[in-house]
Structure formats: structure tokens, C-alpha cells
Amino acid sequence: MAAAAMDGLDEESLQELRSRATRLLLKEDWEGYAAVCSRIVHGAAAADRRVLCSALAHRADARARLGDRPGALADCDAALAADPAHPAALLAKGALLRGLGRYALAADCLRAALPAGAGGADEAREMLEQCRRLEAQARSGAVDLSDWVLAGFSGKCPDLAEYVGPVEVRRSAHGGRGVFAVKGVEAGATLMISKAVATGRGVIPDAADSDEKMVVWKDFVDKVLDAAERCPRTASLIYTLSTGEEQEDELALPDMAVFKPESEDLSDGVPEAGIGTREALDVDRIMKVLDVNCLTEDAPSANLLGSNGIVNCGVGLWILPSFLNHSCHPNARRTHVGDHAIVHASRDIKAGEEVTFPYFDVLTPAGKRREAARAWGFECRCDRCRFEAEDAVLRQEHVRSENELVNGGVDMGALVVRLEDKMRKSMVKERRKAFVRASFWSAYSSLFDNGRLMRKWGRKVPGEAVIAESVAGAVGGSESVLRAMLRGADNGNGCGNRLEVEDKVVRIGRATYGKVVKRQAMRALFRLTLEGDNSKSL
Numbered sequence: 001m002a003a004a005a006m007d008g009l010d011e012e013s014l015q016e017l018r019s020r021a022t023r024l025l026l027k028e029d030w031e032g033y034a035a036v037c038s039r040i041v042h043g044a045a046a047a048d049r050r051v052l053c054s055a056l057a058h059r060a061d062a063r064a065r066l067g068d069r070p071g072a073l074a075d076c077d078a079a080l081a082a083d084p085a086h087p088a089a090l091l092a093k094g095a096l097l098r099g100l101g102r103y104a105l106a107a108d109c110l111r112a113a114l115p116a117g118a119g120g121a122d123e124a125r126e127m128l129e130q131c132r133r134l135e136a137q138a139r140s141g142a143v144d145l146s147d148w149v150l151a152g153f154s155g156k157c158p159d160l161a162e163y164v165g166p167v168e169v170r171r172s173a174h175g176g177r178g179v180f181a182v183k184g185v186e187a188g189a190t191l192m193i194s195k196a197v198a199t200g201r202g203v204i205p206d207a208a209d210s211d212e213k214m215v216v217w218k219d220f221v222d223k224v225l226d227a228a229e230r231c232p233r234t235a236s237l238i239y240t241l242s243t244g245e246e247q248e249d250e251l252a253l254p255d256m257a258v259f260k261p262e263s264e265d266l267s268d269g270v271p272e273a274g275i276g277t278r279e280a281l282d283v284d285r286i287m288k289v290l291d292v293n294c295l296t297e298d299a300p301s302a303n304l305l306g307s308n309g310i311v312n313c314g315v316g317l318w319i320l321p322s323f324l325n326h327s328c329h330p331n332a333r334r335t336h337v338g339d340h341a342i343v344h345a346s347r348d349i350k351a352g353e354e355v356t357f358p359y360f361d362v363l364t365p366a367g368k369r370r371e372a373a374r375a376w377g378f379e380c381r382c383d384r385c386r387f388e389a390e391d392a393v394l395r396q397e398h399v400r401s402e403n404e405l406v407n408g409g410v411d412m413g414a415l416v417v418r419l420e421d422k423m424r425k426s427m428v429k430e431r432r433k434a435f436v437r438a439s440f441w442s443a444y445s446s447l448f449d450n451g452r453l454m455r456k457w458g459r460k461v462p463g464e465a466v467i468a469e470s471v472a473g474a475v476g477g478s479e480s481v482l483r484a485m486l487r488g489a490d491n492g493n494g495c496g497n498r499l500e501v502e503d504k505v506v507r508i509g510r511a512t513y514g515k516v517v518k519r520q521a522m523r524a525l526f527r528l529t530l531e532g533d534n535s536k537s538l
């Protein structure tokens with residue numbers, strides 16, 4: 001502050017800087033705004049505590065918007081050291097702590113801001129309410145998106161807290177590390193909620209290698225590097241992820257505590273020397289991590305609730321979900337809500353069982369899934385792939401049916417009837433039948449969708465709801481399986497009495513979307529599923 005005192009501002013210069021700051025604020029030029037605030041901070045006479053604290057609080061706000069949370073926190077703390085009841089500094093610190101997922105600490109600041117700040121009291125009250133709600137959600141993982149769903153996903157998508165449920169990272173037979181349930185969970189239960197390190201989104205024409213896709217990707221990579229540069233915790237979390245080059249047993253098992261917001265050390269707001277610059281990052285390593293761990297929001301395996309504007313391409317990095325391995329017999333799914341990924345159980349999961357979600361569409365035959373896994377850079381070691389590779393009884397039938405599907409021009413009803421006959425005669429167990437039906441789901445769907453084929457073959461195959469229930473046993477919930485269940489439930493279906501069928505529909509609904517809505521909103525999701533409205537869900 002010695003230099004600051006020398007730059008002491010007279011009243012006129014201070015007014016001039018304030019007007020300039022207002023103009024920059026209106027233009028949302030946060031860099032410029034922070035720079036002007038810095039001039040005021042340095043020029044404020046040591047005696048003028050009021051001016052100094054306001055300038056620090058405003059700079060904190062600008063720094064937070066620029067993603068410099070440590071700098072913003074340091075500003076708030078400096079202002080509060082000078083005036084512990086400064087309302088704008090308390091409000092700014094409350095907002096920052098809320099953004100860092102430290103809801104109880106944020107609530108303390110906001111409560112302190114209430115009596116002091118007549119101006120920001122409403123804002124403080126509203127944030128306090130949010131903090132209470134988010135703190136409860138961060139503890140229980142219970143999410144309720146009913147209002148948003150019933151409002152047709154209009155308006156801002158709901159703010160969510162990060163949540164780490166009953167899961168742990170352990171060694172996996174699938175490859176390297178994986179996520180395991182530490183207690184039994186039922187289908188629909190939330191397992192984790194993770195905020196993206198960064199996402200990239202855009203409207204892309206269909207071409208797979210389009211330049212536009214490259215632009216989205218480059219923008220996304222830049223955002224990831226920015227986030228890592230600004231926050232040491234983010235950088236160290238990214239370094240826990242696999243680059244795909246390590247020996248599997250070399251990959252360290254992270255302590256689950258690192259995934260909780262509390263793991264961030266807030267005690268020193270100013271970053272250590274070296275951190276906070278691009279040079280301090282291992283950019284090469286981060287690029288490899290992105291190759292192995294990025295998830296796309298438009299994958300058939302992910303729900304994208306809400307239309308997120310007119311976006312048809314989304315990619316992101318979510319840390320804890322990156323530890324989940326793929327399986328073609330998955331027991332979890334993810335739903336994207338804004339920048340948050342909610343991972344929920346899509347089948348009942350036993351304590352100690354590995355949690356897996358599908359990286360790509362698993363309602364396809366073995367050959368197609370093999371290609372998809374190779375595009376991801378691995379050979380799938382899941383139990384369904386192993387079963388299909390080893391199955392002597394059905395191997396020929398698999399190959400023949402897959403060839404027919406690939407070559408087209410075949411009567412799907414005949415294909416399905418042949419598969420069902422073969423499985424009945426060979427007394428294939430229910431679980432394995434479910435795998436086969438999942439692999440040839442497109443043939444079953446074409447049959448059920450086609451009135452003429454149904455009149456010809458319908459009596460020789462189990463009802464649509466029976467098949468849907470069986471396939472849900474193999475792949476958990478999925479929009480297309482749910483659609484079949486909903487349609488099948490309306491017809492005479494051999495799937496139980498009305499109450500039983502309703503119960504099954506709700507179970508598959510929960511397995512598909514997770515327990516994120518109440519019954520009434522679930523019905524709205526069912527309507528969208530039946531209409532196949534992909535702009536709202538999938």
C-alpha cells in the first residue's frame with residue numbers, strides 16, 4: 001500500500017474513475033472494470049476505508065466473473081479485514097462461496113449482509129434461500145426438476161449442487177479404475193452430480209468432421225485450460241484422470257474426499273507462484289486426458305433435459321463421472337441439466353458392484369458395439385461382450401442376424417421370430433435372452449412399429465411390453481425402451497394386471513430419467529418420450 005498512498009486520488013479523479021467504471025460495468029467489460037477498480041484500490045487514501053472496501057468488493061465481483069475465484073476471494077477478505085460488516089463485500093463473498101459449493105459458509109456471509117445492507121438485502125435473502133436448498137441437495141442428492149419440466153423447460157435451468165453419493169473409486173476388471181457402489185441402490189437413485197470443468201456447445205450441421213465441430217472443440221479446450229490455469233484444484237483434479245498411456249495398475253486410486261467441494265483450500269486466496277499461468281500447466285497431458293475422458297451430451301446414452309438453446313452438439317469434461325467405465329450391460333445413465341451431469345442408477349445396483357454407463361448406443365449387435373468401442377480406443381471387456389464372444393449356442397444365429405441387419409432388405413418379423421424360436425428351443429436363460437433382444441432391438445422395434453408385420457408375425461412373438469421389460473433388464477432405462485413399454489402397456493400385453501403394468505412403466509421411467517421429478521412431471525416426460533421429442537429429451 002506504500003505505492004498506493006503515493007498515488008492518492010483527489011475527489012475529482014475518483015469521480016472520473018467511478019464514471020468510467022460504471023460505463024465498463026454497463027458494457028460488461030470485466031477486465032476493464034477490474035482494472036479501474038484496481039486504480040481506485042491503489043489510489044484510495046488509507047483513511048478512506050469506505051472507498052477502499054467498495055472498490056475491493058467491486059473488483060471481487062469482476063474477478064469472479066472472469067473466473068479468477070482465488071483473486072476474488074482475496075479481495076473480499078481484504079475488504080472484510082478493513083470493515084467486517086461491509087455489505088457489498090459480504091454479498092460478493094457469499095456469492096463466491098455459493099459458486100464454490102460452500103453453502104454453509106456462504107449462508108454465514110449472507111446472513112451477516114442482511115441487517116447491514118439495505119441495498120442488497122433482497123439479493124442476499126434470495127441467495128440465502130438458494131444456499132439452504134443447495135446445501136440440503138448436496139447432502140442428500142435429492143433433485144426435483146418437476147417445476148422446470150412442467151413449465152416445458154422454459155427459463156433458466158435449475159441450479160444444482162454437486163453431490164457424491166454412495167460410491168468409491170476402486171480397481172476394475174473393465175480396465176484401470178472404476179466407480180463402485182458402497183451400498184445397494186435402487187434404480188432411479190442419484191449416484192453423483194458433477195459440474196463440468198467446461199463444456200463446448202454449438203449448432204453443427206450433420207457432417208461428422210465439419211470445421212464447425214473443430215471450432216466447438218477448440219473453444220472447449222481453451223475453456224478447460226483456462227479453468228485449470230485459474231484454479232489449482234481444477235488442475236490437480238484433471239491430473240487424476242487417465243491419459244490412456246499409463247499401465248492400468250499404475251493409475252492411482254484417488255481419495256473420494258478430493259471430489260467434494262470442501263477439498264478446496266480457501267485459506268490462501270492468492271495463488272502460489274507459478275500457478276495461474278499457462279506455462280505452469282502440462283498442456284500435453286491435459287489434451288490426452290480430454291481425448292480419453294470427454295463425454296458428449298448428444299450421445300444416445302445421455303439424456304439432455306431442456307433444450308439448452310438451439311444446440312445440437314455438446315461436449316464436456318466432468319471429473320468424477322470420468323472414472324466410470326463403459327459397459328454394454330450398464331447399470332447407470334446420465335442426464336445433463338445445464339453444466340451439471342447427474343448420474344443415476346438405471347437398474348438396481350448391489351453393494352460392491354461396479355457402476356457403469358454406456359459410452360455409446362448399446363442397443364446394437366456385438367459387431368457394431370465393437371466398432372464404437374474401438375473408436376473410443378478400447379476393446380470392451382464387459383460381461384455382455386464376453387457372453388456374446390463365448391456363446392456357442394447362439395453364435396451362428398448372432399452372426400446371421402447381424403449380417404441381415406447390416407445388409408438390410410430382410411423381413412424383421414421373420415428375423416425376430418427365428419431368434420425367439422432358437423432361444424426357446426435352446427432353453428436360453430432370461431438374462432441371456434435379454435442380451436440378445438437388446439442386440440437386435442432395432443429388429444424388434446421395426447416389427448412393433450409396423451402394423452402389417454405385426455398382423456403377420458405378432459402372434460408368434462412376446463408382446464412389446466414383455467420385450468421392453470426384458471431389454472430394460474439388460475441395458476437399464478432408455479428412451480426407446482421406455483417408449484416401447486408405454487406403447488405396449490396400452491395394448492393387451494401379457495405383462496400383468498393394470499396396476500402391475502403401471503408400476504413397471506414408472507420403474508422404467510425412473511430408470512431412464514432418474515428420480516428427478518414427481519409423478520405428474522414424470523407423465524409430462526412420458527408424453528415427450530411417446531412423441532419422441534428429441535429437442536427436449538435425449
Ligand SMILES: C[S@@+](CC[C@H](N)C(=O)[O-])C[C@H]1O[C@@H](n2cnc3c(N)ncnc32)[C@H](O)[C@@H]1O
Pocket residue numbers: 174175176177178241242244251292293322323324325326327376377378379380381382
Ligand atoms: C473415461 S475412462 C474410465 C476410467 C478409467 N478406467 C480410469 O482408470 O481412469 C475411459 C477408459 O477406461 C477404459 N475402459 C472403460 N470401459 C471399458 C470397458 N468396458 N472395457 C475395457 N476398457 C474400458 C478404457 O481404457 C477407456 O479409454
